[in-house]
Amino acid sequence: MNNQLYSNLIFELSRPGRMGSSLPKNDFPRHEMPVSLLREHAAELPECDEPTVVRHYTNHSGNNFGVDNGFYPLGSCTMKYNPKINDEIAGMRDFQNIHPLQPESTVQGSLTVTTMLRKILANLTGMDDFTLKPCAGAHGELTGLMIIRSYHESRQDTKRTKVIVPDSAHGTNPASAAVCGLEVVEVKSKDDGTVDLEDLATKLDDTVAAMMMTNPNTLGLFEHDIVRIVEMVHRCGGLMYYDGANLNPLLGVCRPGDMGFDVVHVNLHKTFSTPHGGGGPGSGPVGVRGPLSQFFPTVNPYHGNFLVELRALVYILTLGRENIKQVGPLATLNATYIKERLKDLYELPITALSKHEFVFNGLADKSTGVTTMDVAKRLLDFGFHAPTIYFPLLFHEAMMIEPTENESLETIDAFISVMRQIAQEAQEQPEQVKSAPHNTPIKRVDDVLAARQPILKFPESSTEMV
Ligand SMILES: *Cc1c(COP(=O)(O)O)cnc(C)c1O
Numbered sequence: 001m002n003n004q005l006y007s008n009l010i011f012e013l014s015r016p017g018r019m020g021s022s023l024p025k026n027d028f029p030r031h032e033m034p035v036s037l038l039r040e041h042a043a044e045l046p047e048c049d050e051p052t053v054v055r056h057y058t059n060h061s062g063n064n065f066g067v068d069n070g071f072y073p074l075g076s077c078t079m080k081y082n083p084k085i086n087d088e089i090a091g092m093r094d095f096q097n098i099h100p101l102q103p104e105s106t107v108q109g110s111l112t113v114t115t116m117l118r119k120i121l122a123n124l125t126g127m128d129d130f131t132l133k134p135c136a137g138a139h140g141e142l143t144g145l146m147i148i149r150s151y152h153e154s155r156q157d158t159k160r161t162k163v164i165v166p167d168s169a170h171g172t173n174p175a176s177a178a179v180c181g182l183e184v185v186e187v188k189s190k191d192d193g194t195v196d197l198e199d200l201a202t203k204l205d206d207t208v209a210a211m212m213m214t215n216p217n218t219l220g221l222f223e224h225d226i227v228r229i230v231e232m233v234h235r236c237g238g239l240m241y242y243d244g245a246n247l248n249p250l251l252g253v254c255r256p257g258d259m260g261f262d263v264v265h266v267n268l269h270k271t272f273s274t275p276h277g278g279g280g281p282g283s284g285p286v287g288v289r290g291p292l293s294q295f296f297p298t299v300n301p302y303h304g305n306f307l308v309e310l311r312a313l314v315y316i317l318t319l320g321r322e323n324i325k326q327v328g329p330l331a332t333l334n335a336t337y338i339k340e341r342l343k344d345l346y347e348l349p350i351t352a353l354s355k356h357e358f359v360f361n362g363l364a365d366k367s368t369g370v371t372t373m374d375v376a377k378r379l380l381d382f383g384f385h386a387p388t389i390y391f392p393l394l395f396h397e398a399m400m401i402e403p404t405e406n407e408s409l410e411t412i413d414a415f416i417s418v419m420r421q422i423a424q425e426a427q428e429q430p431e432q433v434k435s436a437p438h439n440t441p442i443k444r445v446d447d448v449l450a451a452r453q454p455i456l457k458f459p460e461s462s463t464e465m466v
Contacts (some may be wrong), residue, residue: 006055010046013056028186063441065385066277071411073338075357075388075400076170076218078248078270079277085310086273095310100302110310110364114303117313118285122322124162124316124324125244125264126257127287132309133300137245140265140284141212143299147263147288148210148239148297149180160209160238166195166394168218173243182209193219195229195351200449204236214243215259216250218392220354220402230260234403237265247271248404249332249356252325262289272312283308293442330405331356334412338403341416345423349395356404362397363426370426370433372397377444378425378436 006013029101048056060120061415066072072079089095098107134140145163152160162185163177174184185208188199194217211233215223223229230240242256242264248271250256256264259300268283269276276282283305288296309448316324332355346360362372376386376399403412425433437443 006052006059009049010053010056011044011070013048013052014046015451016047016330018049018052020048020053020098034360039254041044051374053177065380066158067275070383070385071407071415073387073403074385075220075359076245076391077276077388078245078267078356078402078404079385080248080270080308080309080404081316082273082275083315086314089199089314090307090311095307098306100450109124110306112304113310113313117309117316120313120316121285122287124251124255125242125247125266125287125328126255127264128289130285130287131293131296132283132304133287133296133298133302134265134284135300135305136282137243137265137267137270137284138172138176139299140267140286141167141172141241141243141288142179143284143286143297144149144241144265144288145176145182145210146297146299147286147292147295148230148241149182149293150297150400151239152209154295157237159207161209162203162242164200164203164208164211164233164238166213167191168394170214170218170245171245173212177212183220187211192352193217193394194223195225197225197232200229200232204238206237208233208238210234210239210241212241214246215244215256216355216357218246218400219350219394219447220249220357221350221352222355226259232348234260234324245270246356249328253328256273257287257289262292263287268312273315274308274311279306281308283312285309312409319460327405331403333408334403335401335406338401338412338416342419343403345420346399347397357400357402359392359395360397360399360401361395362399365423365427368426370430370431372399374433374436375399375419375422375426378422378433379438384415384418 024040059426067079067081078196095110098110104111114132118132122128131143134143152158156237161183163182164185164187165173165177166189167186168189177184185203187203188196195213211229213223213229216220217223233240239262240260242261244256244264247256247266251271264287264289265386266272268274268285274283285294285304319327335354335356335358339354342360345364347362347364348358349361350359363370363375372389380387385404390398391400392398403415422433433445
């Protein structure tokens, strides 16, 4: 556990004159800086000795939860383990120290990396070409929609301003369409969680630019009508956009290109194991069919997040052509196993066969008053990251679980047994669950207050030099 002495702010640990570094004597001639470039006040930097700095940051790093600490079943996010060999290779000096404006003759190795990755992604998704520039899934969505818009404009078909998005879609889909200046039209899901074709038919006309879908969808369900859907949208002149955040369960089984999608993005930081969280760096390459590659926009002046791309390539090559085919089936097996072992205690609103992730609607017994939020908080006490909660919005107490393919049976069994224990606690001592977490450095936070009155910096007094 953390030593309180070294916690809080580094500024609070500061004492005038303390030093953790010693610089060599400066024997360069002194140059006067223009006054306009000088600070008016000395920078307020903490002054600390080296052990204090090391302990402060080491203790804080221990407060983080990451996929290297424990199981992370965060549905929709594909939080898979990041193999260390990826980082080892991304850490090689020759890769790390390149600059995007270096002469081409000096970066041939790196260009080979990006070319190989583009070809492999095209192969895995059934597309013809990829751009690696987008730096996140949402960035890929915007890029893909810009491609689609340029395609329609190139044919003088400028009345196509609508993008159809299922009601189960990830929030970035409608957001990207809106940012691209397109109008979002929602299509309903049927009770079984898949797209309602009758509702879709009423939305299709010559103003539709595209339909965005992910398959398996956000409930983890394979859209069995996908070929019909693609036909319907193509017949009215729209293009099909594949949100590749759920590509994981397809690896080795099928490809969006074969389902008829025209444009796809892939989240390298999900499907291809590069680290994510905290907002980046990510990578959302976009693939297209045939002549659409002429519409690749410049969404980024250079080559995208190169070291993320390199990690993804290492991951793919480490698995190899045969093993990568196991990813989808194993991710599906792990998720299905958890679902089957917990569905007596947690409400399973959709019982159809699911793929890499599935959704519970809270505890089966609602009489205890224990909510999904409480269960999520209690899991932290046992060293498990919470699943995605209150998303998708189709159920009030949604709890979306995605174990990924690379967890051992022991880890998955331990998670199941904790989930069962929490369900039992909800019956026998609900307060224990409702007041969780008990073992974490920060206890239950007031989400509502935090949203209404966000205090995003420490109060002045605590940052004053002591
Ligand atoms: C994560 C996710 C996105 C967005 O990807 P980012 O890299 O977070 O921008 C889009 N759609 C789905 C289904 C996702 O899970």
